[in-house]
Each structure stands twice: as C-alpha cells, then as structure tokens.
Amino acid sequence: MANYEKSNELLKRAVEVTPLGAQTYSKSYRYYCQGDSPAFIERGEGCYLYDVDGNKFIDFVCALGPITIGYNIxxxxxxxxxxxxxxxxxxxxxxxxxxxxxxxxxxxxxxxxxxxxxxxxxxxxxxxxxxxxxxxxxxxxxxxxxxxxxxxxxxxxxxxxxxxxxxxxxxxxxxxxxxxxxxxxxxxxxxxxxxxxxxxxxxxxxxxxxxxxxxxxxxxxxxxxxxxxxxxxxxxxxxxxxxxxxxxxxxxxxxxxxxxxxxxxxxxxxxxxxxxxxxxxxxxxxxxxxxxxxxxxxxxxxxEKPGSYDHIWKLGTMLKEGLEGLIEKYELGDVILVSGLPPHCGVEFEDVGSLDYLDINSIYSQAMIHNGIITVGINNINLSHTEKEIEAFLSAAEEAMINIKKAIEQDSTEGILIGKKVNPVFKRNIVEEN
Missing domain, CATH: 3.40.640.10 (Type I PLP-dependent aspartate aminotransferase-like (Major domain))
Structure with a gap:
C-alpha cells in the first residue's frame, strides 16, 4: 500500500486555509478516497504524475482537460x-x-x-x-x-x-x-x-x-x-x-x-x-x-502535426472498447455505463441493491489508484500516452470490476473499501464540471 503521509499532512493544512482544500472543485480530495489516495502532486512528466510522497501514477485526468500533449514538454x-x-x-x-x-x-x-x-x-x-x-x-x-x-x-x-x-x-x-x-x-x-x-x-x-x-x-x-x-x-x-x-x-x-x-x-x-x-x-x-x-x-x-489526432483517437478507442469488453465480461452492464467519444470517454455508475452510485465509484477509484492510475471516471487522452499506458489502465479497471462484482454480491463495501467514500461537490442531477 502506498504511503501518503506528506499528502495527508498537507491536506490538514490546506482545509484550514482554502475551502475544500483546493482551488478547483474537481481537484479536491473529495473526488478520491481520502486517506488512500494522493491529495497533492509535485511534478508531471509526459503522461505521468508524481505525488509529494514520491508515488508515480499514469494520469488520465490531464489537469481536467488542458494537458493535450503531456507534462513538461x-x-x-x-x-x-x-x-x-x-x-x-x-x-x-x-x-x-x-x-x-x-x-x-x-x-x-x-x-x-x-x-x-x-x-x-x-x-x-x-x-x-x-x-x-x-x-x-x-x-x-x-x-x-x-x-x-x-x-x-x-x-x-x-x-x-x-x-x-x-x-x-x-x-x-x-x-x-x-x-x-x-x-x-x-x-x-x-x-x-x-x-x-x-x-x-x-x-x-x-x-x-x-x-x-x-x-x-x-x-x-x-x-x-x-x-x-x-x-x-x-x-x-x-x-x-x-x-x-x-x-x-x-x-x-x-x-x-x-x-x-x-x-x-x-x-x-x-x-x-x-x-x-x-x-x-x-x-x-x-x-x-x-x-x-x-x-x-x-x-x-x-x-497540428500530421497524425496527432489519429494517435489520440486510436488510443481512446482502445480504452473505450476495452472498458466495454470488461463490463460485458463481468456482467456489469446495469451498473457501469461507458460514455463519451474515444478522446474523452469513461464510465458512469448506477445504484444497485443497498449500494449507491458513489459506493461503486469509490471502489472503482480505489482500485485504479492502487494500480497507479489517476482518473475521475471520464478520461482524457494526450499525445504522451501510448498503448502501454492504455493496457495498464485496462488491467487496473479489471481489478476494479472484480471488486465491484464482489461488493454487489455481498451488498456492501465492507472489506473492500479502505479509504473514505468519494464525496464530490457536484453530485448527480447537478451540473458536472468538465
């Protein structure tokens, strides 16, 4: 399990001086499983982020969309x-x-x-x-x-x-x-x-x-x-x-x-x-x-160089079709929906049994973080991503779906969710920040 000691210390300071501990809603700790996820990033390189505790992640959030080429280009x-x-x-x-x-x-x-x-x-x-x-x-x-x-x-x-x-x-x-x-x-x-x-x-x-x-x-x-x-x-x-x-x-x-x-x-x-x-x-x-x-x-x-958007669409299609295949494999079509065109696509979650969509979201987010992937559901592809990173994403997503399947079967997140439940500022039926 990754160490987030410095992130957690910084977060304690941040919430005392900044509402939600962040300058942008969707970058707040509440969009991840608090205590079991990074809260502060130190640097980026290509499609990778390094948090303040030295943990390395493949980034599919891309700073909420602005990173179209990669970090530190x-x-x-x-x-x-x-x-x-x-x-x-x-x-x-x-x-x-x-x-x-x-x-x-x-x-x-x-x-x-x-x-x-x-x-x-x-x-x-x-x-x-x-x-x-x-x-x-x-x-x-x-x-x-x-x-x-x-x-x-x-x-x-x-x-x-x-x-x-x-x-x-x-x-x-x-x-x-x-x-x-x-x-x-x-x-x-x-x-x-x-x-x-x-x-x-x-x-x-x-x-x-x-x-x-x-x-x-x-x-x-x-x-x-x-x-x-x-x-x-x-x-x-x-x-x-x-x-x-x-x-x-x-x-x-x-x-x-x-x-x-x-x-x-x-x-x-x-x-x-x-x-x-x-x-x-x-x-x-x-x-x-x-x-x-x-x-x-x-x-x-x-x-504007030839092939830039062909690259983004190719990788996005690989990611989207991979997610759809996993959802079919684990029979989760009623709980997880793939949405969006390939360059900007991801998953949405539905309530099931006693679990609400944020329970499912939390299990998914935790598994992705544990496997070195930063995502908030919708993913952005940039020019620094390669097939290697898409394969890593899909491997993490498969673990997430196995855990979701287990939670559905036991009708509980007990023994599965380690950090706090995801608690976004904008919840369902309220406008989402892109």
Missing part, C-alpha cells in the same frame, strides 16, 4: 523560457499576441477575430455579452456546463448567491433534442440573444443535431455559440466545428489550447467581435500575458 517549456527572458506582462501589447491570434484564426473555422482571456468561463461570458449587445436581446438558451459566472451557473441547482432576476434570463434545453430548443424559441419569440451549447456531450450529436441547431438559431435571429472549452483541440485541431462541419457565429476555447497554461479565447465573426471597439467591455489586465501565449503557440504547432 520541451518545446512548450522552451517557448515559455524564451519569453520569460523578455518579460511576462507589459505596458503595451506584445508581438506574441498577434502571432497567436493569427494562428487561432488559421485553425478555427468561425474565427475572424479573437480576444484572449484566462478561463473558459471568461470566454463564454464574453461571448454571451457580445451576443446580447449584437442582438439587443437578453435571454440565453443553454445546454451544458459553461463556467461559474452568474448567467450560466444560475441556471443550475448550484445557484446560491445568484439573483433570481439573473437566473431567469437563462433557459435550458436538452442536448440532442431539437424540439426542446424549438419550444424555447416559441415561448420567447424575438427574445433569445444566444444559443450556447457544448457541441460534444456524452456520445456526441445525433441526427444532424448541430446543423439543426444552427438552422433554428439563424431562423430566429439569435447568435450561435459553441462552447469548445472542453472539445476544442481535443477531438480535432479545429474542435467540434471541424469534426462535424458546422460553423457557429462564435466559439469559446480554453483548456487544451495551452497544454496547461492559463489561457482562453473567444473567437467569431468580425461584425460581432468588433463591438469590443464600440464600448462592449471585454478587457482584462492579463489577457495579453505573454508566457501563456508563447507556450500556446508552441503547443498548437505540435497539435
């Missing part, structure tokens, strides 16, 4: 170091801002102009503000998770602290259900400024759903926004827009565009984006921070 590091010698932030813009904007416009189908910010929520919020100004309307139709800002999170059950008047301006529709969006347009004619959605949810769009959303949005005079914070640079270089050949009016990007560096962007049609020149306020002190931009340019140059 020489080309990205060198770009950041070279820029660091010049400076980080300046009193006027730097050349690197233009270079990155030109690169994004070259890659992203809808991008005619770009504005850089820092977090995915900054980018989606900027897009909503621009859409409202462009249309002169206030309502937003939403599907998916779009960040912590009031207009978005106010539409969820996690809406404490959000004024009701703001929450009421956002209406939700169901992914892959075009009728649910049609109903919103019928109920609120000429009032919806924007339709924003994560274009790839679960197993992706069906029956030309994205094209139908575009047609319906155009018909009703609203701005179509793809939130590609998760999907951008993960499934294809040009994101879901390239993958499904549907071009929105605007798109928000983050996570994978910087291989872990703090950078995001809102991109779109020039006529919408140029409103920023006419008093629509989208401006941040660190929007032009140069280290992240230099690193992002280097990361995008790696991702």
């Amino acid at each position: 020489e080309e990205v590091n060198n770009a950041v170091k070279e820029q660091l010698e010049k400076g980080i932030s300046f009193s006027l813009q730097a050349e690197v801002e233009v270079e990155l904007a030109e690169k994004v416009i070259e890659i992203i189908p809808c991008a005619e102009m770009v504005r850089f910010v820092k977090n995915g929520g900054d980018a989606t919020t900027s897009a909503i503000r621009l859409a409202r100004a462009f249309t002169g309307r206030d309502l937003v139709a939403l599907s998916g998770y779009h960040g912590m800002h009031d207009w978005s999170i106010g539409s969820t059950e996690n809406n404490k602290g959000i004024p009701k008047d703001i929450s009421n301006l956002t209406k939700t529709f169901e992914y892959n259900n075009i009728e649910s969006l049609e109903e919103l347009f019928n109920e609120y004619p000429n009032q919806i400024a924007a339709v924003i959605l994560e274009p790839i949810q679960a197993n992706g769009p069906k029956d030309n759903f994205l094209q139908k959303v575009k047609e319906l949005t155009e018909k009703n005079g609203a701005v179509l926004i793809f939130d590609e914070v998760v999907s951008g640079f993960r499934y294809a270089l040009g994101g879901a827009s390239e993958l499904y050949d549907v071009v929105p009016d605007m798109a928000a990007f983050g996570k994978g565009m910087g291989n872990g560096l703090p950078i995001s962007a809102v991109a779109g049609k020039k006529e919408i984006m140029k409103q920023i020149e006419d008093g629509i306020f989208v401006s941040t002190t660190f929007g032009g921070e140069a280290l992240s931009m230099a690193g992002s340019i280097a990361a995008l140059k790696i991702l």
Whole structure:
C-alpha cells in the first residue's frame, strides 16, 4: 500500500486555509478516497504524475482537460523560457499576441477575430455579452456546463448567491433534442440573444443535431455559440466545428489550447467581435500575458502535426472498447455505463441493491489508484500516452470490476473499501464540471 503521509499532512493544512482544500472543485480530495489516495502532486512528466510522497501514477485526468500533449514538454517549456527572458506582462501589447491570434484564426473555422482571456468561463461570458449587445436581446438558451459566472451557473441547482432576476434570463434545453430548443424559441419569440451549447456531450450529436441547431438559431435571429472549452483541440485541431462541419457565429476555447497554461479565447465573426471597439467591455489586465501565449503557440504547432489526432483517437478507442469488453465480461452492464467519444470517454455508475452510485465509484477509484492510475471516471487522452499506458489502465479497471462484482454480491463495501467514500461537490442531477 502506498504511503501518503506528506499528502495527508498537507491536506490538514490546506482545509484550514482554502475551502475544500483546493482551488478547483474537481481537484479536491473529495473526488478520491481520502486517506488512500494522493491529495497533492509535485511534478508531471509526459503522461505521468508524481505525488509529494514520491508515488508515480499514469494520469488520465490531464489537469481536467488542458494537458493535450503531456507534462513538461520541451518545446512548450522552451517557448515559455524564451519569453520569460523578455518579460511576462507589459505596458503595451506584445508581438506574441498577434502571432497567436493569427494562428487561432488559421485553425478555427468561425474565427475572424479573437480576444484572449484566462478561463473558459471568461470566454463564454464574453461571448454571451457580445451576443446580447449584437442582438439587443437578453435571454440565453443553454445546454451544458459553461463556467461559474452568474448567467450560466444560475441556471443550475448550484445557484446560491445568484439573483433570481439573473437566473431567469437563462433557459435550458436538452442536448440532442431539437424540439426542446424549438419550444424555447416559441415561448420567447424575438427574445433569445444566444444559443450556447457544448457541441460534444456524452456520445456526441445525433441526427444532424448541430446543423439543426444552427438552422433554428439563424431562423430566429439569435447568435450561435459553441462552447469548445472542453472539445476544442481535443477531438480535432479545429474542435467540434471541424469534426462535424458546422460553423457557429462564435466559439469559446480554453483548456487544451495551452497544454496547461492559463489561457482562453473567444473567437467569431468580425461584425460581432468588433463591438469590443464600440464600448462592449471585454478587457482584462492579463489577457495579453505573454508566457501563456508563447507556450500556446508552441503547443498548437505540435497539435497540428500530421497524425496527432489519429494517435489520440486510436488510443481512446482502445480504452473505450476495452472498458466495454470488461463490463460485458463481468456482467456489469446495469451498473457501469461507458460514455463519451474515444478522446474523452469513461464510465458512469448506477445504484444497485443497498449500494449507491458513489459506493461503486469509490471502489472503482480505489482500485485504479492502487494500480497507479489517476482518473475521475471520464478520461482524457494526450499525445504522451501510448498503448502501454492504455493496457495498464485496462488491467487496473479489471481489478476494479472484480471488486465491484464482489461488493454487489455481498451488498456492501465492507472489506473492500479502505479509504473514505468519494464525496464530490457536484453530485448527480447537478451540473458536472468538465
């Protein structure tokens, strides 16, 4: 059994000074079996993480998605170091801002102009503000998770602290259900400024759903926004827009565009984006921070090399099909569901007998950690993963399923679960952070 002495000591300190002991919900200790899992990472290398106690893990979380290439990548590091010698932030813009904007416009189908910010929520919020100004309307139709800002999170059950008047301006529709969006347009004619959605949810769009959303949005005079914070640079270089050949009016990007560096962007049609020149306020002190931009340019140059996404899809398919085979082998189809397209796929759990889905999740998480795998269910594949790491993942997953089968048979986690039960901040029926 691995030693987590330093992690546990740090966690005791962390919970005294930081809510949940972490700066991001999904990086909190509560997403793992406390006491039998690492809580703090010291460094990363390729697709491996090393915790503060010296334990080594294969990482399939990829920092919640931003790591598209791998940790400690020489080309990205060198770009950041070279820029660091010049400076980080300046009193006027730097050349690197233009270079990155030109690169994004070259890659992203809808991008005619770009504005850089820092977090995915900054980018989606900027897009909503621009859409409202462009249309002169206030309502937003939403599907998916779009960040912590009031207009978005106010539409969820996690809406404490959000004024009701703001929450009421956002209406939700169901992914892959075009009728649910049609109903919103019928109920609120000429009032919806924007339709924003994560274009790839679960197993992706069906029956030309994205094209139908575009047609319906155009018909009703609203701005179509793809939130590609998760999907951008993960499934294809040009994101879901390239993958499904549907071009929105605007798109928000983050996570994978910087291989872990703090950078995001809102991109779109020039006529919408140029409103920023006419008093629509989208401006941040660190929007032009140069280290992240230099690193992002280097990361995008790696991702655009031929074969990059073939590699990611091949390994993701190997992982997904392997999981499906194990579920069939151990007859767990009613308890474990495989979800997601190969580059971003994983397992979901159901209640069974006296065990709730978090009991099953905990057994799974514990077995994966014991076998040197870090995962929170959904997995991200990066360019540093190889078949060797996928095989290790599937070997760990088989042990997890054997333990789950045993727990189901005895209708208890007794004698199986060592650490505390997984206790995520966002539980079922509440929006999940990607």
